[in-house]
Amino acid sequence: MSATDSFGNFLRTRRQRKAGDDPSFSLRKLANRIGIEPSYLSKIERGHQPPPGEDTIRKIADELGEDRDAMLALAGKVSSDLLEIIRQRPAVVAELLRAIRRAPARRITEMSREVRDGEW
Amino acid sequence: MSATDSFGNFLRTRRQRKAGDDPSFSLRKLANRIGIEPSYLSKIERGHQPPPGEDTIRKIADELGEDRDAMLALAGKVSSDLLEIIRQRPAVVAELLRAIRRAPARRITEMSREVRDGEW
DNA sequence: TGGGGTGTGTAGTAAAAGCTACACACTGAA
DNA sequence: TTCAGTGTGTAGCTTTTACTACACACCCCA
DSSP states (O other), X not given: OOHHHHHHHHHHHHHHHHHHHOGGGSHHHHHHHHTSOHHHHHHHHTTSSOOOOHHHHHHHHHHHTXXXXXXXXXXXXXXXXXXXXXXXXXXXXXXXXXXXXXXXXXHHHHHXXXXXXXXX | OOHHHHHHHHHHHHHHHHHHHOGGGSHHHHHHHHTSOHHHHXXXXXXXXXXXXXXXXXXXXXXXXXXXXXXXHHTTOOOHHHHHHHHHSHHHHHHHHHHTTTSOHHHHHHHHHHHHHTOO
16 A cells, blocks of 8 residues: 555544544645645545645644654655754664664663663 | 755765775766766765765765765765654654654664664 | 866756645535 | 535646756876
């Protein structure tokens, strides 16, 4: 399943679920709040257009109450602030990312906690 | 200094240094080995063109014996294999990256080692 | 005094990304 | 029975990305 399709499907089902008990989540109204053309949003939901740009995805995620990074990933993208973190120290950070590729998620979360708590 | 300029400057000085004792590092010959037009390489070196695409940067880095991730970073890019690692598990990996933003490089390298050694 | 080698200037090009604008057809309530 | 609201189809657009093609001017040295 292409990024175009999975992003669209996810978006459509999440929006429709919300539209069930909140009429402000009609395709048109949501598009207006986000600041894009309704027809464009329609095409994205059905996979007739690839996912939109980063800023637009961010707004969509916020409106739906979904995780920004997860939606960006669905769209085949990575948040630009993460890119910036990598670009600041390419060698060390690249090494770390390649190291954790197959590590269990639990272990990765644990590492985040340790770093934040300053355990070293 | 823009990405265009710093990438160009770095490339030019590294290439010229090598050209000093190895004539196969003339702009033209290097361009031919890489598979791009000499005039294009010339413009990139002088910052008249933005850095080339990922594949081309990779080839340049390999020719110069420089770190790929570092050169990509100079160009304002991030290696697509790292993007893929993030997209696989956006939430956990994003959390980790944001956590290490201000951590000392030594600590990050240490973490890579620990994960590879399977210390958990 | 050419003929290979050097770098550079000008002028394009193809494809992708990220959209807009507007008309159309349907539905459900007033 | 109209009209506000729903989603959708068609046809564009601008900007960015990542280059190519080719001619020009200089230098050196055989």
